[in-house]
Amino acid sequence: MRSGASVALPMLARRTAAAGLTGFEWAVGVPGSVGGAVRMNAGGHGSDMQACVRRAHVFDLDAGRRIAFDLADLDYGYRRSSIGAAQVVVAAELALRPGDREASEAQVAEIVRWRREHQPGGQNAGSVFTNPSGDSAGRLVDAAGLKGFRLGSAHVSPKHANFIQADEGGSADDVLALVREVQQRVEERMGVRLEPELRLVGFGEERQ
Ligand SMILES: Cc1cc2nc3c(=O)[nH]c(=O)nc-3n(C[C@H](O)[C@H](O)[C@H](O)COP(=O)(O)OP(=O)(O)OC[C@H]3O[C@@H](n4cnc5c(N)ncnc54)[C@H](O)[C@@H]3O)c2cc1C
Numbered sequence: 001m002r003s004g005a006s007v008a009l010p011m012l013a014r015r016t017a018a019a020g021l022t023g024f025e026w027a028v029g030v031p032g033s034v035g036g037a038v039r040m041n042a043g044g045h046g047s048d049m050q051a052c053v054r055r056a057h058v059f060d061l062d063a064g065r066r067i068a069f070d071l072a073d074l075d076y077g078y079r080r081s082s083i084g085a086a087q088v089v090v091a092a093e094l095a096l097r098p099g100d101r102e103a104s105e106a107q108v109a110e111i112v113r114w115r116r117e118h119q120p121g122g123q124n125a126g127s128v129f130t131n132p133s134g135d136s137a138g139r140l141v142d143a144a145g146l147k148g149f150r151l152g153s154a155h156v157s158p159k160h161a162n163f164i165q166a167d168e169g170g171s172a173d174d175v176l177a178l179v180r181e182v183q184q185r186v187e188e189r190m191g192v193r194l195e196p197e198l199r200l201v202g203f204g205e206e207r208q
Pocket residue numbers: 005029030031032033034035036037038039040041042043044083087088089090124125126127199
């Protein structure tokens with residue numbers, strides 16, 4: 001199955017399920033595009049892009065031509081790939097399997113229900129910190145007593161401690177300051193250095 005890079009993941013998850021293809025149901029709760037997901041190795045609910053992508057078609061801005069990355073070339077790791085800053089994903093070939101339409105649609109509905117129950121809506125960028133090996137970032141932030149902790153216009157979600165909510169009209173600087181503060185307090189109180197999963201844009205090179 002081939003998809004353009006601008007296609008929204010939730011829509012593609014629903015369409016593939018409705019077409020009787022299985023393997024992409026997990027993506028229904030990830031609010032991004034196929035291109036961003038290929039680059040970031042987006043994942044959830046026990047799967048990720050690495051398990052689905054067969055080939056990515058990329059336009060290399062430096063070389064000025066289109067190139068194909070097979071799965072091995074993508075060199076996937078947790079929320080990372082070998083795709084560089086000057087390479088734009090334009091399409092992806094996904095290796096999905098024929099499945100049972102009703103079962104896939106039920107799985108999609110269950111994932112949507114689970115996300116609504118366990119993750120906040122509103123203005124946030126999804127998971128802030130990468131889960132350290134054998135633990136969960138949300139558990140550590142919660143155990144450090146930081147659920148609901150506020151700095152200016154940003155606060156740690158009371159629903160899920162690995163999400164930071166920005167107020168209506170809030171500032172990105174407040175969000176970043178809160179990320180740093182939570183990182184420092186968790187390290188002091190729990191002895192674990194959390195690493196942000198977020199990509200920072202527009203803060204200057206030193207913060208990328
Ligand atoms: C509420 C919420 C929940 C989330 N849940 C999850 C989750 O469960 N799992 C997960 O993995 N992520 C999650 N995310 C993060 C994010 O939605 C995904 O990682 C998504 O795949 C990013 O895609 P995007 O198109 O939004 O890319 P962006 O966030 O816009 O960009 C991400 C990176 O990819 C690059 N990029 C974007 N498009 C392309 C392209 N076409 N070619 C090359 N590079 C590109 C950008 O330059 C940037 O470096 C969540 C975010 C939110 C807000």
